Amino acid sequence: MKHYDIVVCGGGIAGVAAALAASRRNKKVLLIEKQSVPGGLATSGLIYIYLPISDDRDKVIASSITEELLIRCQEYGPFSLGEKWGGEGVGNPGNSRDRYRCCFSPAGYMLTLEKMVRESGTELLLETTVTGVRTNAQNRIEEIEIFCGCEKEQISADCFIDATGGAYLFRMAGAQVFPETNYHNPWVMEVNAENKEHFPLTGDLHVQPMPIPEKDGSMEQVLSSAEMQEFIRRQYKAIRAHYDALSAQQRKTIYPVHLPMMPQTRKIARIDAFAEIKTGEAGMRFEDSIGVAADWRKKAPAWETPYGALLSRQVRGALAAGRCINSSGDAWEIFRVIPAAAMTGEAAGVAAAMASEQQIDPAELSVASLQKELVKTNGIMHISDGYYFNASSK
Secondary structure, three states: OEEEEEEEEOOEHHHHHHHHHHHOOOOOEEEEOOOOOOEHHHOOOOOOEEOOOEOOOOEEOOOHHHHHHHHHOOOOOOOOOOHHHOOOOOOOOOOOOOOOOEEOOHHHHHHHHHHHHHHOOOEEEOOOEEEEEEEOOOOEEEEEEEEEOOEEEEEEEEEEEEOOOOOHHHHHOOOOEEOOOEEOOOEEEEEEOOOOOOOEEEOOEEEEEOOOOHHHOEEOOOOOHHHHHHHHHHHHHHHHHHHHOOOOOHHHOEEEEEOOOOOOOOOOOEEOEOOOEOOOOOOOOOOOEEEEEOOOOOOOOOEEEEHHHHOEOOOEOEEEOHHHOOEOOHHHHHHOOHHHHHHHHHHHHHHHHHHHHHOOOHHHOOHHHHHHHHHHOOOOOOHHHOEEOOHHHO
């Protein structure tokens, strides 16, 4: 049986950030992703926009790996940051004058993320699924079973990170989770010379959000196999309806070139954790905060992230990162997106590495010591620590 210091389940943005953070602390790290490409919903789901890491005062409130991943998303694509944020200025569709954010080419970002993971020394297993979990008498995860091709393998680790987006690792270990309504909003890469409204990539190529009939617009939860299949069926139905409404002549100039390779579920499951980030807590200070997330929808106060939101009440030996941390209601809208996933992923990666070094459960880790280590790599723990961007210092 192979043993690692840290095993990260899920190779989306949260998982990549977690793996980078742990590997950069010289840990033996394994990153497992069920698809053949990294990036998760950001890339396979064609989400296309690295949302803001600046707040309502135009201060940078997320740095370190979160900012690094934002800057690197420009590498293989037509977009750049706005001039205010050290980019090329107006005229590029990926720019934002007011917010520190950038669009990216989903395929191009896959190339960047895979390169970053490999260069960090992380062992990366693509097209690999976690099929089982073994816990001890204290319900601490000790081993997982993985499946690739026709081969199964047992993997053990000092600490595990669930960055699956749906808390799948925690759920297999028996943790309690809570679902929330998922709305349908599939995005498709489309050729359409007439459409100048939506997310242009280059020339006639853009990303098109699909209109959804009201009766198919949302599902209360997507936890079971049947519910997931129904969610995917509705996505296909909506996409086909969009193109079925076109004439035969229109379909020669308006057509899809790439569909999302994973269901575009935004909020599948959040863990029952020691802390919950709730509606109305924007702008609040938490002394145990391990990072800050911007409100991506508008210029509004940012949100701090208590460490306890990453720790399941029922399962030991693991941390959550990304969309499955314990944020509910309006807070889940804030913490389900790319920058928050990167921020919580990095925090989980550093916490897991420290727990491995000290041979303790992540719940026993001193939050003050974790904050100190995150700050060493320019992590921002509190809203008040945000700073005004200075291009000359980058």
